[in-house]
Amino acid sequence: MMERLDSWKPALERLRSAHPPDWAEAGRLVAEIVRMSSDVTLRQAAEQALPVLRQAADNDDHGVTLAAHRRLGVVLEVVHDLTAPRFGRRNALPKQMSREDRARKVLGLPLAVQLTCEDINQAYRRAAKGMHPDRGGSAEAFIDLAAARDLLIHPGAHKDA
8 A cells, every 4th residue: 555655645645736627537546546545534525526527628617627636635634644754663562550559540649759658648538538438439349449459558468368
């Protein structure tokens, strides 16, 4: 697909910058993109441009040629997006949080701060007020809250759990 994109891109740029563009050639190129492209977005843009380009080839109306010029620009933008360099890791899964980070999140504590037992207990009391089953919370959420507190207070005791 990249080889085709590399050949379509300069052809589209040449057609778009030509005055007046050869609308018949633009129609043939866009029809080829419709047939050969495996990218859904590019195929849709080309399918939408094709009727206007064919109409511009048969008609010399200024409104039609202006619309054809815009549609050709849309197809070119999609090709530019597909050929733009990508940085970083594509389709990488988000980093998994550690058990301690998940426990901090449950208690509403910051991730990168050294905590004391008092900080953990205060956060637990604050969160427990709303999560306690007697106050309308669920029993499972309250149990998770208590487990999070225990894990942060005694981190070595929960390695296998």
